[in-house]
Structure formats: structure tokens, C-alpha cells
Amino acid sequence: MRPLFRFSLIAAAAIAFAPLTALAGGASIDPIGEATTSHADYASNLIIKYREGSAGRVNANALNMAVAHAALLQSGAQMHYYRTLASGAHVMQLNREMPIRELEAAARAMVATDPNIEFAEPDRRAYKALTPNDTQYTKQWHYFEKTAGINAPAAWDASTGNGVVVAVLDTGYRPHGDLARNIVSAGYDMVTNVSTANDGNGRDNSALDPGDWHFAGQCSSDDRGGNSSWHGSHVSGTIAAVTNNGAGVAGVAFGAKILPVRVLGRCGGQASDMADAITWAAGGGVWGVPANTTPARVINMSISGTGSCPAAMQNAINFARSRNTVVVVAAGNFNKNSSGYWPANCSGVISVAAVGRTGGKASYSNFGNLVTLAAPGGDMANSQADGVYSTVNTGTMSPVGDGYAFYQGTSMATPHVVGTVALMLAKKPSLTPDQVASLLKSTARSFPKTCDECGAGMLDSAAAVAAASR
Template sequence: MTSRSSRKIRVSALAIGLLASGVALADAHLDPQLVNKLASALPTDELQVVVTYQQSGPVTAAQVQALKALGIEKGVTMHTLPIAGALATPAEIEALRQRDDVVSIYHNAPLRFFNKEQREISGAARVVQNPNDFGKAIPYSGRGVTVMVNDSGIDATHEDIKLGENVVENVLAPQNILAELAAIAAPGIVPMTYLEGQPNTDLGSGHGTHCAGTIGGTGERSNGLYRGVAPGADMIGYGSGGVLLILDAVGGLDYAATHQFTFDAPVRVTSNSWGSSGKFDPLNPVNVSTYELYKRGIVSVFAAGNDGPGEDTHNPYAQAPWVVSVGAGEKDGVLTSFSSRGKRGESGTFTMPDGKQWTYFNEPTVVATGVDIVSTRALTGALPPLAAEQDAANLTPAHLPFYTHMSGTSMATPHVSGVIALMLEANPDLTPAQIKAILEETATNMTGRLPWEAGAGHLNAYAAVAMAQGLRDDYGRTVNLLREFNANALLAPGGDPLPFEIFFSPVGEVESQSFEVGADVAWVAARAQVDANTIAVVLTDPDGNRYGSSITLPVLGDTAVTGAPGKPGTWTVTVRGIGSVSGVALDPASVTNGYAAPGNIAGEISFLKSAGFTGMDDVGNHPARQAIEFAVANRLVDGYSDRKFRPDQVLRRSELAQYLGMGASIRQSLPLDGSRSFSDLSVSSPAYAYAEAAVAKGASLRDLTWNQDGVMRLVNGGFKPSSSVNRTDLAYALVQAQGLQAEARAFDGELTAFFNGQRVPVRDASQVPADLRGYAQLALDTGVLNARFGIEQGPFDLQPKVVAYFDPGQSVTRAAYAVAAGRFMTQFQTAED
């Protein structure tokens, strides 16, 4: 296995949008459903669309006026989110698409919310459904492993997580034991006490019950539809209320260590969907406790936190190098906005009391799905209004009493805990360090996401179990976190932080502070430490785009952090209060500045400056320089070892496979039987693992079935690594990577391109193979490739007409791929904004 500590360098890369002030990468993204609607719509038809703007705050009055100026008269705007719903004609949609402040336009389509999708995208369902892949007659289920749910407790009266069956113990811990002791007249230092064998210990939120169902719920109440990852695992519930105090959390970890061998299966995993804010301290009682569990062979899994998208919002307990930190993704494979981020380049070496030296990196370990997760409902748990609405709209009446929706890194964490149970069933001898290494080495690179944001990438449970069993030991060669790059974007500290102090008033004008940002600044961040108040910090850039932090909450989190790509000019920083709770607006009329107590909020603004690029000395005067720099900064492409990029060189198939693996959310895939998918590329070649992943079924992270064809196709049974890539090849790859195989293959119309609100026939459509015309169409419609337009006028034509060409056989240069990769990233991440 590739050791996590074997990384020789840690490269700082520019954030998404570093080059946003340069070349626009694409028009606003239209989702495929809307494209299909437009194809059959009449000019007068009004379509239901959802418009997302490029900002962090609500739709502004000026943007509403812009909608009206385009002729759009019917719609609705959100109170807090940068989203509007509208009725618009095809021409109005095309005009709206051209606006610089519009990120995407989607058809107002129905949504589906299921826990099985969480199992599918990670591959956990594939592990259970395909035991023959692992040489097993009975599927892995977590059998022989006990997982402790260190949370608000478990309602073990639920048939899916029943006490005496898969819940082997349910502990009601004292709530704030120090306060209880203070109320007792008799002095004394007494041992921790708790009530065991309790049918229901989740007496407040229902949080722990939901987590337990994700780990090991049997799905009995849903005929298996909402079963957990490891239904054969045993579980212990440790209910310490909301886990608001350190001692409560330590009490649960202590119970796991004390009772490790009490039950039929040893305690090997603790699932901890809670945390705090602030800097990592190895001597914090929680960190010391998890270290002790580590030495006993118990792996602790922690939620990264829900304080994103600002930098340096990572749960400090999740930063311990001996634990697994879990970020949250959407069900389409993007990192969700609320998932906490680490801090780029931050690491440190320290020595624990036992004399062992450790190095921590402030970044998550992996990401798993954590949005709109359906799992077990506690009968006594409080149900947020938004969850009640989702449940009523999306669950059948038969399931409604027993299941509910929740979102958060709290929901992603138990999913990873369940996968670890599967790994330990496959190999009980794994140490916590080996488990963490396998999770990293089998992960899927997430498009445009760097280690400080998403760690090694998205969880791949199928590969992780295979590696745990020992079927393959050579995963990891494609993981961006674990490899070196020839071309890199560099960042440098931007000088001393700038302090600010702002008085917040719930009504009337709120103070703001202006400051200047230079052209060399790549990233702007604002941070405030808040004592017992509920505010968010908001940055506004010179173009009016707003970037808000998460809300600070007393006890749970006292730090507000936000960040934004640098733009030269005058910025402002201000603060706001809570606008809504669980999706319910606290001030529907928007007459206040949000719910928070009045008072002074102090903080500081810091900067990161661009220090240029290395490893690409030959792109300085190239027309595509900014697009290449953008792609390098976001790990979509790489240069050569001789410090050249060679922008005008034709892209080879081996390079396409590598770049898709780096930046198109392609799962790692190696044949478990040791065979090879092709013979014309050596196993020792750096390109081999990328090529296997590219041609494998289920390559795209968005393919929940794992049955779609690869993002590249073999050529006469070979991979042909040195062959060039043409535009048809690229269209296939980038559309397949979006998980749009069914849509592409269902296309049977005329190949057209959008121009000025109209579809223009593509003149060279006949040169595109018939089975690939749908891919060419979707590549054009989703904006990852452009058509080439021209003007024609015959000798007897009164007016010239626009014509379009796809140029299907044209070879793709490395610069052209960098442009397409940037566009792909822009549209791929639309769902998280």
C-alpha cells in the first residue's frame, strides 16, 4: 500500500475561481432535462425554471429587475439563497443564460430522496450485492464487528435497530454529570455511572437513531429499502444527550474502551457525529481518548463539521491523525456547501505523551454522501419542520412513521463507519492506521476539489473492501492526494491580518467595514470568534457577490469563517443574524437583519497572494494561458517533468485517461481477479491505473448503478495509449463522466448548436458516428465543448445565415483540453452552489 506519510511535498493550489477575473469559461449551465424541454418547446411556451446566481446571498433587487427587463414576469425568490424560480420562454432562457451573474438554469423537476442512493454512490450496495466478486458465498454485512454510536442515543424499540438483536447494548449516560454532582450535597469523587439495557436512550433529537440506522439498520420496516451499510454488525448506543460537553463525549469513548471485549464481537469502531471549533490540540481530552482507542485497535470516525464552505472550519477532533474525518457530498458527487473545510497547507508535528511523534494535516480524510439521507426515525425525537415537509412529500405512508430525512456530515459519518465494519469483516487484523490508509488509497478524486477541502476524495467502498481483503494491493496511484505533480499553482501569505470590529443591530443599518484588495491577492478570508451569539460573517467583493459563513451557535461552535476568490478593488465585511431555522424563515418579510443579539463583533481579515506557477514555462504568451492556469490550479491537467506544458501538442489517449482520473470524478477500478483489460499498456506504466479506471463499467461517480460503460472505449481490443484524441472522443468522455449515458444514447434528432436563442443545424453532423451523435449534442448543450460558427451567403440569398460545425475528427490539443476541463468543472459543480 502507498503510505499516507510517503508524500514528499504538500503543494498549495489556487482556489476555484482564482482566475475568475480572466476568461469566462462558459455560459450558464443548462441541465439536460431543460435542454430536452427546450428542444420541443414552442417560442411562446413558458417553462418552469430554477435560476441560480453566482453569489452567497439572496437574489438582489437589481437581479429581479433584470429578470423583468428580459420579459420574465412570474417567479419567486428565496429569502436567503441565491435562487429564483421563474416561468420563461425559450428566448428568455437563452438571454438569461448569457448573464455573467447566472451560474445555472434548471428545469423545475421532481426530486427523489433515498438512503439506498447513499449506499449506491459509495459502492457499499455493490459489495453486498456481488459476493462472488470477493469469492464469498454470503455477502459481507459487518458480521463479527461491534460499532458504538456515540451520539444522542438510540431508539432501540425500532424494528430496524432492535435492542437484543442488532443493538446489543443501549446505554443512557448521565446528562452533564458535573452539574448533577454539583447539586448533590454529599461530597465525593465517584466513578462514571450510566443505565444499561434501556430500550430508548434517544430522548431528544433523534440524531443518534438516524445515525444507527445508516450504520446497521436492517431495513425491516421498509423491506430492505432503507437498510444500513452493515446490517450484520452489532451496535452499542451511548446516549449522552446532544454531546454538548467534552465530558459527555469522553464518557462514550471510555465506555467503548472499557467494554471492548464485553460482547460477542469486539468493539472496533466508534461513530462520532459531533464536534467543536477551533485549532487542533493533541492534548484535548477528546483527542487523547481517541488516541487511546487507536492503540487498542478501535478506529474513531468523526464528522468534519457543518461550518463550510469557509476555509479552516474543520472539526478539531477530526484532525487527529489517528481518526477518520468525513466530509459530506451531494448525491450527484459534488462536495456540499456546508461541509467543513480544512486549511490549505496547514500541518504540524507533535509528540504524544507516550513519546510517539505524529504529523497532522488539516484536511478531511474522505467524503461520503450526507444530504437528504433517509434513515430510522426515533419515536420521541424532535423533528425539524423541513424534515417533516420532505418526509410527507417523499416517503410512502407505510414508511412515514419509521423513517425521516436528515442532512449533514453527521449523516456521512455513520455511512463510513458502516463501510469500515465491512472492511473489518473482510480482514479483522486491520489496524486503524491501515483502515485510514485504505480509505484514502481507494478514494475517488472529486472534480476541482483539493485536499484541504475534500481530503483524498469520495469514498469508494467497493475498492476499500477489496483492498481490505487483499484482492488488490495497488490502489492509490491515481489519488491526487498521494502523488506529486509537475505543474503547480503557488500561494504565499498576504501580510499581516486586517482587524475589524462591527456593531450588529437586529434592525436598521448594520455597520460594515471597507478594505482594499490588490490584483495579486488570490484568496480573501474573514474570521470572527463569537461568544454566545448567532451571527454570520459576510464578505462582499467589488462586483457585489456575497460570501457568507455558517452561523455561530453557543456551545456548538463559536467561530464564523468565510472566504472568497480574490478580486482587485474595494471589499466590505459585515455580519448578519440567523435568517431561518430548518428551512423556516424567522423573518419572512425581511424587515430585520436576522436573529441575533446586538453587540460588537470583532475579527480579522487575512489574504493569500498568488506566487505564480511552476512547471509550465512555455504558456506565458499562449492565448489559452488563463484556462491552462485554471486547470492546473484545480488539478484538471498537469505538465511535464521538464517544466513544459506543451499547449499545442496533440493530447494522447494515455493523457486523457490521466486527466479524467484527476479531475472528472472517475472511480478507481482494477480487476479483482488480477486480469488486465488490455495488453498494450504495461502494468508498471504510470498511466495503467488511470486507463483501467477509464474503461471500466461504473467509471463515473454519478453512475449509481455502476453499470454504465467507461468514460473511454477500447480501440480494437487495445487501449492505444499513444493515439491522439479527437473532438468526438472528448465529447464521449466528458458526457459519459457526467453520467448521461442514457440521455446520449436516446438522442435521435438532428445535431444542432445554440446561437442567439436558436438552434442551428450542424453542417458536419454526418461525420459524427451515428452512435455518438447524442454525445456530441450533449457536449454542446452542457457547454463542455463549443461549436464553430460561420457565416454563409449564397449568390442569390438576400441575407447571410449562421452555420455551425462540430469538427468531429479534429485532434484535441492539450490547451484545448484544459479549456474543456475548466468548462466541465464549472458545470459539474453547479449542484452544490
């Protein structure tokens, strides 16, 4: 069972041996707040359109009569005619700002009681899309490029994921300067096999990543060995790297918090440990493990194993769903149908395929009718810069210092979806796992290049957040 990312031998050498840019020190800036406390959710005008030939179309003053029955006036607000649009609709100005939801309710009441009204709606505000000031944000094409990006800047104007806990079941984490502030707790190390744990013991109360390096032949007869991947830190950075701090990279849901749960050591991890990790992350009890005081609403599993979904895994996923926890998993990196790989073939999960920078299927990505949608995973065949850029450690074996690197894989696609789910849940915490999946699919955009059997389309974070806000 291995983490799901890939890189060529050339890229691997570069990641292992080229100097990586260390995080510069400096003053931190708190992320922007949720739109629920900003002007974006308030309005001071209503737009009312009367049907052609009705009194309101001719005499704008008649609009004042239309609001007499509305809940708007019951709250003490008043409004008067302001101007007429080219379409004939009238802008009515309020004497104070009011929440969008209240204005929407008043508008619905107007339409329901006056057949002459064609439509009524709040006069909403729009703002320029947020561009983070993180110094290496420009390398994160997967957030903002029109071709294959997830449309993150527009999504950030509505939500940053504030208040949502995301569990990352992976190799653990490093206290990277561009990530540590968004780690909710030390998490837990669920790895029971001491020989593969790489930290000298079994389960413990620290999900710190000691490195997953291994020698040739240590994991299998054809294994050539490998340096430490810092896979969990890379995934976590995509989800919730500290953002707008004038350094490093940005995270998709930088207002959210990461709950790290270590399930992978050298040579991967075991399904039994992962099943316990899912249960614990969702707030369930696990024998011998302290209670999780910060249960996650979303779980990221950038992991894949061959065969059918283990029953223990499925039971844990069912438990998580019963707690309203969304489980998002990688489709796999074998360019095969994901039906032969777990947890992508488990029921009730959101399975993510990968596209490259052109928006077409990444060469390695699994596919099939079990895939929910696709997201940027990178494809570095021509350039490392076409990979997904995020937080890592610079050590080749044991941890050394903070750094950043381009990786590719469905492992990298999955946290884009997970971060978006966190943005959605911050706007509407009542969403169920099935509702989240439905909204992701219904708002996915068409592929600009070929991606057969890659699900409903390509992730559009802004559209998904907007749909969740309704």
C-alpha cells in the same frame, strides 16, 4: 457541542409535522452471510499464461508439468487442461473446489519456479450485486447511485460486517423495529449533567434516547429551540439498519452490531463525558461504570465543537487506537476549515467531509487538509429527497413511534464511512486504524463535481472492501 446534521427551516417543519411512514410488521429475513462462507471465496479453475514462444504456449499438455512442484498437488487436488482463452492463456480445471487463498499460494509458487509462466491466477467467480428487498431502499440513493453513491451493493457481495461491533457515541437510540435486532446491548448513558440529560438522571446503564428537544433560549441566548432530533438513531440506521427484511431501509454494514453510547442530551454534551465514552467503548475501564463486555472495533462520532482538540479527548482516542479501535468523526457543518473544530482536528482520527447528490461538496461541509475523505451527507437545498434517508422516531419531543426521515450533514456522511470500515474489518480483522485509513484513501474515487480540500476523494465501499481482502 451538538450533533452534526443540518436541515432548512422548511425541511425541519416537514420532518417535525408531516406524517412519517411507520415500519410495517412482517416476517424477518436473516441477512446474507459473509463471503468467507460462500462460493465467492472458492474456485475450481486456474488460469495459466505462458510467455510467447515457450513450450506451454504451443502445447497445453505441458501445463500439467508446471503444477508438479505446486502446493496444490500436495493437498490431493488434481487438475487437467480445460480450454485456451483468446489471449493464449490456458484454463486448467480442478477435480474439486478449493479456497481462493490456497489457489493464490499455488499460483505464486508456479510463477516463482517456472520463468516461462507469465501469470497464474484463480478463475474467480462474480455475481450480480445484491439489491436489498427493503421497501424504502430506493430512497437511499447514497448507497447505489453512480454519481455520488458509495457503491454499496458490490461491497455487500463480499462482506456484510458480520461479527464487527460499532459504537455510536450520540444522543442514544430508540428500539426502532428496523434497528433493534442489530443493537448488541443497552449500551451506556455517559451524560453526567442532569440538567441537560433530559432523562431525569446522570449516568446509567441505558443508552435509550429520551429526546433532545429544548425551548428557545434554553441552550444559548440566540437559540430558537428545537424538536427532538433522534440523531443517534438516524446515524445508527445508516450503519446497521436491519436489511433484507422486506421493510424499511438498509444499513451499510447490516451484519454488524451497534453499541449505543449516549453522550449528547439537550444542548449537546461535554468533552469529559465523550472521553470516558471513547475509553469505555474501546474496552477500557471507567470509574463507576460496569465493564464493557462487547468492545467496539469502530467508533462513530458525528459530533463537533469549536476550538483545539481537548487533551482529555486526545488521550481517549490514543487509548482506543492502542486497542486497535478505529475512530471516525465528522468534519463539521460550518463551511470552514476543520482545523478549528474537534474531534475532527484530533490526531489519529478519520475525518469525513460531505458531498451532495451531485458528488460536489455539500454547501455546509467543513474542509481542509485534516479531512481524510468525503462521503454522501446530502444537500437538501432543492429537495428533501437529496438528503440521507434513515431511521428516526416520529415524536417531536418524547418518543412516539418508528419512522424515517431525510437529514443532511457531515453527521450523515460519517456513518457511511463507519459502515464501510465494519465491512473491511469483517474481511480482515487484523487491520490497524492506520491501515484502514490508508486503504480508504487509496481506494477513494475522484469527485464528479468540485470538492476542494475534501480529502483523498469520495468513498468507494466496494473498492475499500476489495483492498482489505487482499
